[in-house]
Amino acid sequence: MGRLVNGTWHDEWYDTKSTDGEFVREDAGFRGAVEKGGRFAPESGRYHLYVSLACPWAHRTLIMRKLKGLESHIDVSVVEPHMLEEGWTYNPPEPLYGYTRHHQLYTHAKSDYTGRVTVPVLWDKQEETIVNNESAEIIRLFNRAFNDLTGDTQDFYPEALREEIDRINTRVYDEINNGVYKSGFATTQKAYEKACRTLFEALDWVEGLLAERRYLAGEQITEADWRLFTTLVRFDPVYHGHFKCNIRRIEDYPHMAGYLRELYQWPGVAETVDFEHIKQHYYYSHETINPTRIVPLGDGLDLNLPHGRG
Ligand SMILES: N[C@@H](CCC(=O)N[C@@H](CS)C(=O)NCC(=O)O)C(=O)O
Numbered sequence: 001m002g003r004l005v006n007g008t009w010h011d012e013w014y015d016t017k018s019t020d021g022e023f024v025r026e027d028a029g030f031r032g033a034v035e036k037g038g039r040f041a042p043e044s045g046r047y048h049l050y051v052s053l054a055c056p057w058a059h060r061t062l063i064m065r066k067l068k069g070l071e072s073h074i075d076v077s078v079v080e081p082h083m084l085e086e087g088w089t090y091n092p093p094e095p096l097y098g099y100t101r102h103h104q105l106y107t108h109a110k111s112d113y114t115g116r117v118t119v120p121v122l123w124d125k126q127e128e129t130i131v132n133n134e135s136a137e138i139i140r141l142f143n144r145a146f147n148d149l150t151g152d153t154q155d156f157y158p159e160a161l162r163e164e165i166d167r168i169n170t171r172v173y174d175e176i177n178n179g180v181y182k183s184g185f186a187t188t189q190k191a192y193e194k195a196c197r198t199l200f201e202a203l204d205w206v207e208g209l210l211a212e213r214r215y216l217a218g219e220q221i222t223e224a225d226w227r228l229f230t231t232l233v234r235f236d237p238v239y240h241g242h243f244k245c246n247i248r249r250i251e252d253y254p255h256m257a258g259y260l261r262e263l264y265q266w267p268g269v270a271e272t273v274d275f276e277h278i279k280q281h282y283y284y285s286h287e288t289i290n291p292t293r294i295v296p297l298g299d300g301l302d303l304n305l306p307h308g309r310g
Pocket residue numbers: 001002027028052054055056057058116117118119120133134135136
């Protein structure tokens with residue numbers, strides 16, 4: 001775990017001292033767009049996606065790549081599950097430059113880069129740089145930019161639902177996706193309790209929505225669902241224990257449990273979920289939270305049971 005300062009790697013844990021024990025996430029540094037006629041044009045084989053199978057943000061991009069038929073157009077490299085002194089690493093080395101450390105890609109793109117070194121990264125082989133390292137934007141690119149190449153016109157961010165999707169995303173991002181991290185990375189009782197209570201209020205709100213609607217934004221599945229899914233699927237096996245999000249389990253919410261099973265059973269999606277990788281990453285990498293590095297045995301609720309929705 002660490003960050004780059006003027007292109008030099010520093011091994012350090014998140015600083016929560018200046019924020020009264022609260023974990024504050026840093027904004028992503030590369031925000032380019034793939035678009036026709038733009039600097040990064042939609043072309044088959046031009047881009048490479050770097051992910052962790054453990055990371056819920058990277059997981060969104062893997063799901064969207066799968067659902068939008070992009071697998072033969074954008075290849076993928078997966079980091080090692082454990083994130084230690086050197087940050088994310090590759091073994092075997094990643095295929096484009098033979099790098100073994102993810103931060104080498106960041107300094108390849110910008111030699112004096114300052115900031116966290118995160119996954120996912122969408123890489124442009126032509127300009128040898130990072131197009132974008134913000135998952136929320138990468139999934140929007142995948143949703144549209146390559147449609148002419150793939151012939152896939154499914155739309156996970158449809159015009160008519162945008163306002164509703166944006167409204168839901170804002171709360172889900174702050175209080176659930178990031179909420180589990182705020183709970184788990186808090187270093188004071190007060191900061192933890194605030195994050196954990198807010199998280200469960202938001203989960204109760206989602207349960208209420210799913211009692212009335214098939215999906216978060218209505219009867220159609222959208223990016224809002226996939227953005228929530230990657231947190232829900234990690235919740236009972238990891239966040240409930242490791243991040244102390246233990247007021248309830250997803251299994252205790254009947255609508256959300258069925259919904260989680262339905263999304264897990266969506267064609268192609270289960271293949272993007274690797275519980276061994278997920279558990280190894282969290283329980284082993286966060287030494288300040290789990291110094292014994294013991295990885296628990298359970299995988300949470302049985303996701304293959306009938307989902308009972310629709
Ligand atoms: N805003 C980013 C966040 C990505 C992110 O925080 N990824 C984590 C893994 S789950 C990471 O790489 N963390 C390394 C670090 O913070 O040093 C996104 O959604 O793409």
